[in-house]
Amino acid sequence: MWRYADLLPVDGEPTDGTHTGFTPLVRAKNLADALGIKELYIKDDTVCHPTFSFKDRVVAVALSKAKEFGFDTVSCASTGNLANAVAAHAAIAKLNCFIFIPADLEVGKVVASLVYGPTVVRITGNYDDVNRLCSEIGGIYPWAFVNINIRPFYAEGSKTLCFELIEQLGWKAPAHIVAPAAGGSLVTKIGKALKEFHILGLIDKPNTKIHPVRPNTIAKSLAIGNPADGIYAVDTVRNSGGVGEHATDIEIVDAIKLIASTEGIFTETAGGVTLAVAKKLIENGHIGPDEPTVLAITGNGLKTVEALENKTDISHIIAPQLNAFRKLMTEVD
Structure with missing residues (x-):
């Protein structure tokens, strides 16, 4: 990019x-x-x-700019993808990282942020609640919030x-x-x-x-x-x-x-x-x-x-025997 x-x-x-x-x-x-x-x-x-x-694109610009400005901590409010990207890029850039997400976010996206070692805070409420809290936190802590105070660059x-x-x-x-x-x-x-x-x-x-x-x-x-x-x-x-x-x-x-x-x-x-x-x-x-x-x-x-989940075709379980597979094929056909 x-x-x-x-x-x-x-x-x-x-x-x-x-x-x-x-x-x-x-x-x-x-x-x-x-x-x-x-x-x-x-x-x-x-x-x-x-x-x-695609959040890797915006975070690459945001964290490059955060380092230019001299920030040592980056943060974001996210519905998942941004959290993953900020956590990963912060690990590469050796920056402290705080991630704020809705408490009901998909498990895969939560784990995909935690693995990079940030501090992840789950907020009861929707994204707008999370974003509002981050705006208040950003007024107190000298951090680079990629989608708040450095959003124009992000x-x-x-x-x-x-x-x-x-x-x-x-x-x-x-x-x-x-x-x-x-x-x-x-x-x-x-x-x-x-x-x-x-x-x-x-x-x-x-x-x-x-x-x-x-x-x-x-x-x-x-x-x-x-x-x-x-x-x-x-x-x-x-x-x-x-x-x-x-x-x-x-x-x-x-x-x-x-x-x-x-x-x-x-x-x-x-x-x-x-x-x-x-x-x-x-x-x-x-x-x-x-x-x-x-x-x-x-x-x-x-x-x-x-x-x-429960919205795709089911898989088939059979015994490890050729006859079992032949029987399945007659059912599938």
């Missing part, structure tokens, strides 16, 4: 996230056929280093997802980008990235419609009632000509299974929302069959396996 360092708010050489970013842009032919569209791509941040979500890291997909498309902007909207930062910075590349003459004037997606919801990573960049995200979407849409829990689970069975990509619930909404936008005519479209899949499905 630091190939775009000149467009990011870090002075000198970056000190964090040197192996983060430039994730695959997958031409999703099987999924495109299933949806009835000709040119579909997946920006696959399920493999983003080191914690398998948010800029989101641009790299869009920078990369444009470069990977041969320096062309797609007709549509569908992306999850939690705090609104990713959607907002996708719009900013398009503008910056156009100003620099790297792409023609973009006519990309940006579509934010929201759940109703098992997707706890998007369950934010008061998004910090919500107003800016709305302006970005309206100016692009995009539309917002939501997905139900059933639609999210079906989408997770669809992208796995067609493209071999296991997305977390946020990616399920992205695909479920993209399917609706195609069916409703907001995305045409001949219009190049990119889906932002922002996190790995191993983080939210609880969402699929």
Whole structure:
């Protein structure tokens, strides 16, 4: 991601996230056929280093800036992915780390933060309660809260997802980008990235419609009632000509299974929302069959396996005998 360092708010050489970013842009032919569209791509941040979500991008910028400012402790309010990324990058940077999360967060995301050795504080309440408490703590303790007092720098890291997909498309902007909207930062910075590349003459004037997606919801990573960049995200979407849409829990689970069975990509619930909404936008005519479209899949499905409990096909148990397998095959057929 630091190939775009000149467009990011870090002075000198970056000190964090040197192996983060430039994730695959997958031409999703099987999924495109299933949806009835000709040119579909997946920006696959399920493999983003080191914690398998696009939050590694924003944290790389935030912690590089925190070290520039001389902070020795970093912190965040999170619904999971940000907590994982801050904890991991803080360990690499040798910074003290405090993580604040809702008490009911998915077990996988909690463990994936604890393993790096931060102090994890679970708050009874939703993300808005956690974020409000962090704002109060930030007024007392001299820490770098990546999504509070150094949020302007943190948010800029989101641009790299869009920078990369444009470069990977041969320096062309797609007709549509569908992306999850939690705090609104990713959607907002996708719009900013398009503008910056156009100003620099790297792409023609973009006519990309940006579509934010929201759940109703098992997707706890998007369950934010008061998004910090919500107003800016709305302006970005309206100016692009995009539309917002939501997905139900059933639609999210079906989408997770669809992208796995067609493209071999296991997305977390946020990616399920992205695909479920993209399917609706195609069916409703907001995305045409001949219009190049990119889906932002922002996190790995191993983080939210609880969402699929009792919602996938069962496995089969047999005795270690050939006859037992033959009997199973007659039942399966």
